[in-house]
Amino acid sequence: xxxxxxxxxxxxxxxxxxxxxxxxxxxxxxxxxxxxxxxxxxxxxxxxxxxxxxxxxxxxxxxxxxxxxxxxxxxxxxxxxxxxxxxxxxxxxxxxxxxxxxxxxxxxxxxxxxxxxxxxxxxxxxxxxxxxxxxxxxxxxxxxxxxxxxxxxxxxxxxxxxxxxxxxxxxxxxxxxxxxxxxxxxxxxxxxxxxxxxxxxxxxxxxxxxxx
Amino acid sequence: xxxxxxxxxxxxxxxxxxxxxxxxxxxxxxxxxxxxxxxxxxxxxxxxxxxxxxxxxxxxxxxxxxxxxxxxxxxxxxxxxxxxxxxxxxxxxxxxxxxxxxxxxxxxxxxxxxxxxxxxxxxxxxxxxxxxxxxxxxxxxxxxxxxxxxxxxxxxxxxxxxxxxxxxxxxxxxxxxxxxxxxxxxxxxxxxxxxxxxxxxxxxxxxxxxxxxxxxxx
Numbered sequence: 001x002x003x004x005x006x007x008x009x010x011x012x013x014x015x016x017x018x019x020x021x022x023x024x025x026x027x028x029x030x031x032x033x034x035x036x037x038x039x040x041x042x043x044x045x046x047x048x049x050x051x052x053x054x055x056x057x058x059x060x061x062x063x064x065x066x067x068x069x070x071x072x073x074x075x076x077x078x079x080x081x082x083x084x085x086x087x088x089x090x091x092x093x094x095x096x097x098x099x100x101x102x103x104x105x106x107x108x109x110x111x112x113x114x115x116x117x118x119x120x121x122x123x124x125x126x127x128x129x130x131x132x133x134x135x136x137x138x139x140x141x142x143x144x145x146x147x148x149x150x151x152x153x154x155x156x157x158x159x160x161x162x163x164x165x166x167x168x169x170x171x172x173x174x175x176x177x178x179x180x181x182x183x184x185x186x187x188x189x190x191x192x193x194x195x196x197x198x199x200x201x202x203x204x205x206x207x208x209x210x211x212x
Numbered sequence: 213x214x215x216x217x218x219x220x221x222x223x224x225x226x227x228x229x230x231x232x233x234x235x236x237x238x239x240x241x242x243x244x245x246x247x248x249x250x251x252x253x254x255x256x257x258x259x260x261x262x263x264x265x266x267x268x269x270x271x272x273x274x275x276x277x278x279x280x281x282x283x284x285x286x287x288x289x290x291x292x293x294x295x296x297x298x299x300x301x302x303x304x305x306x307x308x309x310x311x312x313x314x315x316x317x318x319x320x321x322x323x324x325x326x327x328x329x330x331x332x333x334x335x336x337x338x339x340x341x342x343x344x345x346x347x348x349x350x351x352x353x354x355x356x357x358x359x360x361x362x363x364x365x366x367x368x369x370x371x372x373x374x375x376x377x378x379x380x381x382x383x384x385x386x387x388x389x390x391x392x393x394x395x396x397x398x399x400x401x402x403x404x405x406x407x408x409x410x411x412x413x414x415x416x417x418x419x420x421x422x423x424x425x426x427x428x429x430x
Contacts, residue, residue: 128230
């Protein structure tokens with residue numbers, strides 16, 4: 001089953017084309033990695049797939065939602081987004097952030113503790129998010145994704161700020177996520193980390209210029 | 213919508229309880245503004261009694277701008293906006309929740325400022341207490357308008373853009389609140405000014421429920 005189908009997709013911001021005609025098809029239950037130089041359009045592509053960018057041209061259907069016509073909010077509830085920065089409220093504790101996300105998504109709050117344990121933050125559950133290190137914030141963002149149980153995971157540079165243990169944790173997590181039937185699309189700089197990917201897409205100038 | 217409103221309001225109030233930004237920054241600003249207003253009027257009590265309500269509401273409006281900016285800043289932290297957007301929260305519920313949290317914060321600040329008005333602007337205690345119901349309604353309307361214009365001011369430049377956008381909308385509320393306060397101090401009826409405030413409150417809530425989603429997207 002195809003979960004992402006883009007045809008000549010264009011995204012424009014203040015007159016500047018962030019995506020200049022992307023053709024992409026992603027099968028459900030796979031892990032795709034996008035590589036490319038800074039400014040190649042990796043983040044813009046992921047944001048489009050998350051329903052965070054307006055489609056300016058072409059066709060884009062993600063998780064059954066036509067981005068040209070459908071309600072992007074409907075799509076957003078079905079994706080898990082991990083951006084460059086923190087994904088939470090600094091003045092809430094680790095656990096409070098996850099409880100907020102769980103309640104917003106009408107997920108059981110009982111899913112919070114296992115998610116924290118999985119990312120190794122169970123001992124930090126009462127720590128304010130602002131007091132976490134960069135790597136711990138990344139782990140909290142991953143726990144946020146676990147609580148979401150999204151069918152499409154969109155990860156922008158997910159290995160950033162993670163130490164070796166964190167990177168291994170993320171590798172294992174992605175294997176489990178894909179095994180559970182979810183789909184992962186991630187951008188990455190580190191080619192070593194792309195080995196577990198079903199395929200690797202190369203972006204340049206707002207287009208996909210290669211796939212292996 | 214109601215569940216989302218409760219969730220967002222509880223979150224905003226918890227964040228304020230933790231950060232104490234309003235307590236340690238906004239309330240002192242409001243009290244200092246009242247003290248300076250009292251000093252500017254000079255020592256004659258007669259002048260204070262007529263100018264007191266207007267100065268009080270001017271300070272309330274300035275404090276509201278700071279509180280609105282704080283309320284919007286919570287959502288503007290790097291990465292938070294995108295992540296929360298992917299929660300797909302009902303925008304009408306988000307608007308109502310943020311308005312409720314802001315109104316509760318403004319009610320608490322308003323109580324402190326009203327005491328400050330009695331102390332520094334020499335407004336009569338009994339009359340000031342009679343103005344409390346109209347103050348509650350005015351602050352709720354300011355919260356609704358502030359949340360709406362806070363979203364309209366967008367991510368960039370909100371600290372400077374917000375006053376330009378919001379002050380014209382706040383002006384009728386300032387006038388109605390001041391008239392109700394003056395009438396309460398004079399022992400007269402405040403009903404007609406109440407109607408203006410309540411109509412504004414209902415209008416801002418209705419507009420916010422309908423348009424907040426559009427403003428969030430732009």
